[in-house]
Amino acid sequence: MIRTDLHAGWTVRAVGGPVPAGIAAAPVPATVPGTVHTDLLDAGLIPDPYLGDNEAALVWFHRAAWLYETVIEAEPAAEGERVDLVFEGLDTVATVTFDGAGLGRTANMHRSYRFDLRDRLRAGPIPLAVRFDSALEYAEELQKVIGERPRPYPHPFNAVRKMACSFGWDWGPDLQTAGIWKPVRLERWRVARLASVRPLTTLDADRRTGRLVVHVEVERAADVELVAEVRVGEHVSQIPLRPGEVAGMTEISVPDAPVWWPAGYGDQPLVEVGVVLRDGSDEIDSYRTRVGFRSIGVDETPDEIGSAFTFVVNGQPIFVRGLNWIPEDHLLTRLTRERYAAAIQRAVDANANLLRVWGGGVYESDDFYDVCDERGVLVWQDFPLACAAYAEEEPLRSEILAEARENVGRLAPHPSLALWNGGNENIWGHEDWDWKPLLGGLSWGARYYYEDFPALLAELDPTRPYHPGSPSSPGHDPEVVHPNDDRYGTRHEWEAWNRQDYTYHANFLPRFCSEFGWQAPATWSTLRESLAPEDLDQESPAFLLHQKAEGGNDKLNRGIARHLRVPAEFEAWHWAAQLNQARATSYAVGHLRGHAPRTMGSILWQLNDCWPVTSWAVVDGAGRLKPAWYALRRGYAPRMLGFRDGALVAVNDTPSAWQGAVRVRRAGFDGGVRAETTVALSVPARSVAVVELGAALTTPGDVTREVLVADIDGLRATRLFAEDFDLAYDPAALTADIAPAEGGYSITVTATSFARDIAVLADKVDPAAVVDDMLVDLLPGERHTFHVRTTSADPLAFGTPAVLRSANALAAATGA
Template sequence: MTKWGLPLLLLFLNLACSHEPVNERISLNANWQFSPLGNSHWQEAKVPGSVQMDLLRKKQIPHPFLLNNEDSIQWVSETHWEYKTRFRINDSTLQKQKHILQFDGLDTYASVYLNDSLLLKTNNAFRRWEHDISDLLLAENALRIVFESPDSIERSEALKLNYELPEAPRVFTRKPQFQYGWDWGPTLKTMGIWRDISLLSYENVRLKDAFVKTESVSDTLALLTALVELETVNKDEITVVVRNNTTGDSFEEHITLSPGIKEYSVPVSIEDPELWWTHDLGEPFLYDFSITIKKNNDVLQKLHKKVGVRTIQLITEKDPLGESFYFKLNDRPVFMKGANYIPPNIFLSETTEKDYQILLNDVTNANMNMLRIWGGGIYENDTFYDLCDEKGILLWQDFMYACAMYPGDPDFLENAKQEAIDNVKRLRQHPSIGLWCGNNENSEGWHRWGWKDAKTEVQQQEIWNGYYALFNHILPKVVDSLHPSVSYWESSPKFGRGDKRYASEGDAHDWWVWHDGYPFEHFEENVPRFMSEFGFQSFPSLEAIRYFTQQDSINLIHPSFANHQKHARGFQLIDSYMKQYYPVPEDAKEYVYVSQLLQAYGITKGIYAHRAAKPYTMGSLYWQLNDCWPVVSWSGIDGLGNWKALHYRAKDAFKNIIIVPRLKNDTLQIHLVDDNLKPASGRLNIAIKDFKGEILFEKSVPSVATSVESSQVVFEIFLKEFSIDYSSSYADVRFGDTRRIFFFVKPKDLQLISSEVSTEIESTKDGFEIRLTSESLQKNVFLQTDEAGRWSDNYFDLPPGEERVVQFNTTTKKTPKIRILTLNQIMSN
């Protein structure tokens, strides 16, 4: 054999063995048209998409994010619509024995026809629908889908009951509930094909689902089971090959198949396993697995799974104070830091992978380790969960039920059961899934919000029976059977704020602040075991306001604001709280700025209080991370993706090691909180300074050690001994690389000094570096520019005589013109 003979032979053998799998999946997303039903005015449609977005792209409706346009497009969801396409199938595909048409998401009431034969009628936007079309498929095919308006169906369902369900009519339709209008979102009930359509063709065996399940984990060995669900037409002999591509290990099972759908298991092991951690505690390590179905030398079907080896537990145990509520990741208690997440766009198909990347980078950059996927939105796209796996973000996953009581008839409950099965099976492989929760506030609403009023005892019992069947029977059974390694939680919160057990058991939603007008100090006085919701509104960025008002100037009484503030008392509450804590500017731009400072001040006060209460409190998730359109809301990131002051300041409050100073009865207490896996030690420095930088008191503690189990008070001092004026001084506390500047009085009571902020700008490879200094303390320095880009920090305090370096990341080469606004300037006006 020549020197080239062996390599050529190996290349030939590799090519011979690397042919495409026998089973085929063909996308049917192309060449769609849509029209009002019966109109036959066909236009090009984008799939995945929605009727509203197709009309918008064609400029046949105004953009609902602008002005008051939302009201003018309600007719779209009141109309019936039709989609159609034609597709060809080649002879080799057509000759296969079985053909399955799959719909990953139809929104919502759809009748599907293939070659004029009715295949199925759908009634759930959250389910994957499929139909065997083996007897109908032709070389040339016409696929047609008729979407019926949800309004008429909801009215019909409501008439079947002799009472009104709380929050009807939306409760009858299994589609995103937030599309029916929320106190931060528009009423835009989308219709259309919102996820992929595909054709799966195979000869005898198809791989329906696979789940690589972690059975047990030790330092030296992880035992897993690959659960493989196969659908078989006739008896057959196949081989299932599970390969760990990360380690190179393969595991095989030779299986004799019988007709039908059955699950088979393949034992898998990993020596010296790398564990999946949240990004703040370690590496979110993922193994790359492939599952291959082979018959003789033919690969029938192959899929890939990213597998994170980890254990996650929700610990709810009785203790002398009530009942705990905390998560253990890999057998370590973890304080959960983060926010509540809603879909990033009311038009669901418009969120791209890049959008998800940016938003989830914002999450990790703000030191968050958990998001709560709120129950009024959607079970997110696979891309979202893949990114959370990669970035080390744990997810509290609600089922999609929110702030309502739902029907309890057999058809609805069966539909709900299948929805749960579809989504638990789809998402259970993701190590980021840390909890399944039945609903958002349904239980609290029933017991506290007057939903029982004007209903007979019989009606009340019927409604509650439906609730109990769904949230205490169906959903926990689905989770237990399909994803038993992750806990199920019936409802968030466990107890409403009218129940005395609110602060001592389960998770809590604190809306005494905002809805009930309680001061921000309430957060410090009333800490629960786990805060899964609390929040406060602010205005969005000036850019977002200019966008939806379509004006260059900022006018807070512009008519469109009435449509971009969905809370009836929102403006009033912002103004009322602002008067308590901040000066109230007359200038519109300054008012927007102070509203964001107010929000950040209140919410971070809560975060610091929750963390200082560790381990009694083991989670702080504020409402809300993001927006689905540009609006005045509780978000820390506005509808155009701009960070508000809250997100910048939450980034500091969520660091693993924080300093929490507290002033009580003229005694300054310094708490240290450490969320790392191992404790730290170092020098603690405390200085009290005036706003010119003069030191009024100074103390250094040479050796201080943190505790990862609990918050610790590491220093105390009675300040009255030093005749300190609280309104014109601050505490500067440092521990290692951690620093906290703490003020003794409310921002409005500070005697801030009016002085200039000096800036120097230098070009860098990623944008520009801005160096800032000031002779006196500058409160809440807000940097602005007209250039597009991202700030490394903003809305920060600048101590006197210190240089602060901020990076402005941008693609523009033009030196930006920097504008600076501070609370000092507003106080001096």
């Protein structure tokens, strides 16, 4: 097998649609893999769509057509030789032409394409072209044929197999990319090639013996005897393929296999697996990957409540501390392995052990899963079907099944891949979002979730669990047991954000909460980089263009007003919104973790953003950490302390018992102790303890000036007795001492009165600065040292009121 990349020499030009004259005039150099947006950006022909109101200025892209062109030179095929043109990904509605003749038309960015060129090659340069037509217009025309189906947004994203959030989402831009978004190459081969290799690993109940099953499929050019040799470590097995046979498998037992564990439960050893395809003694094709030996399942045992939903890895129940993952950049082709690694590390650093690849994006890059394998991050993988009804008729049905088959095989080796999920909110939508009258009997996707995907996985990947949809109550008719019933399966909690308050979480005890969250703007530096100074205003058109949620700012302000004064001044409002997101995150995560083992999963919406936007992300579109990330890190820590009603809650998600003495105080803001006790704490490994506290601790003398504080092993929990707008905070409760330190500065903050949620918003001084902690509570006389990594030469700036923030200062802010 000889593989030759075809990434050089491409140009792209407009060939249809409302393209501005200055852009339509001539071709520009094209980067492959890439998209038209990135090529025109590189050529200086369009403004950055992430900045200001540029997104709105680029809506003409939606109905444009583009032609990628290059010239290749390749030797004509020899006798018995195959030459294939392989596109790993085309985004999306494409017509491929070779030497002036059509090779094929595509309409699915989630799969690859292969064209046989053996009878088309000739001496000399040969033109190769790919025309991309409007995916929007394709979808509009197709739905006229198959019937329009419900969806939450105007564009019919559910009528074309393109990344759904390409068409805009409540956190993402509406850019509708087009281009050769994955590698393209020529493959020359003789006799046969490895069409598919599917390694599946499990671990026996003894947790010592690994099982590797390797399925091989070949494409033949000759009807001869072949052998596929499989090697894992020192173990070798052969799969003989007699003339005419195109598939085979082997199973290898690996005694004393190194065991792969999720982060926080053990190590992540990866083992090389190689497959060599031989024709006699000649090696004609090969395949390499890494696997990890582990068993994984979901315990859905019925109980007196309903039924459990607990991940079990290597026999160990796992409390999932997860984050939802959306595309890390809307312009997907700008993502590198380094960017994936940095983003995933931010999840690991926040103590997460799972990422859910959400169904409105893509099957992610191999780099994503490789890094998750290495870091011990479990992956929940949605099939890319989200928030809409999907036709079960052609041509969509064949495309959805083809992409699923290809990607299940591609992702099979990864030990991090823990669960396949039918789609996002589609079953819920069918029951609750008034779809049924609109459908009028049209198909909506049920066959995929309940028949097609389970059958495909039973054939291709029986080693992993399958969930029909998030949320859903598996095993129950959704018309009888609601898909978002908190007693079964998975739940999404969006009533809190949309209509209630973050304290609304206390009304439900889900078995597993796979979506919940609270919004906040991006960090200050990211706002300043993406908006003009005059647009730093809640109501400016540019700011609102970067707030995609329906009524988003109203919900932000309503949420703030339940707890804090809503500042009129934008910079103070920005801090209040970020602080409220952090508190909402802490509250919801603490509620879920504190009710284990009834609840065994928390997947926050969301880790990341794909551009600069106000959203539910804890890391903004520039990769900067919001205050909510620090709240999540504390909430997802292996050991966590909190209060619930009149009790102390201690969560111990470590392999060792947690024992010690908790000092619990009801203190005044002036530092005086009103009541105090020592609580003997004893929490078994992977357990939760709830300790009732006496009325002397939980009944304040003055609700406006007292705080309940618990301390053990450097962990602290605090509980106030009134909302912030009623508390008698001292707005000037802090002093700061700033000194040079390795890599930047240390900022030692001392409290003269109770100070809540102290933060150093270091990016306001230096956009590259990172602080090690945030949201610290101090009693009078206590101090805390923050460490800021920075190259700034202005240390005093880190102690200014705009940078050294707390809840106390907001108490003095003027209401809106």
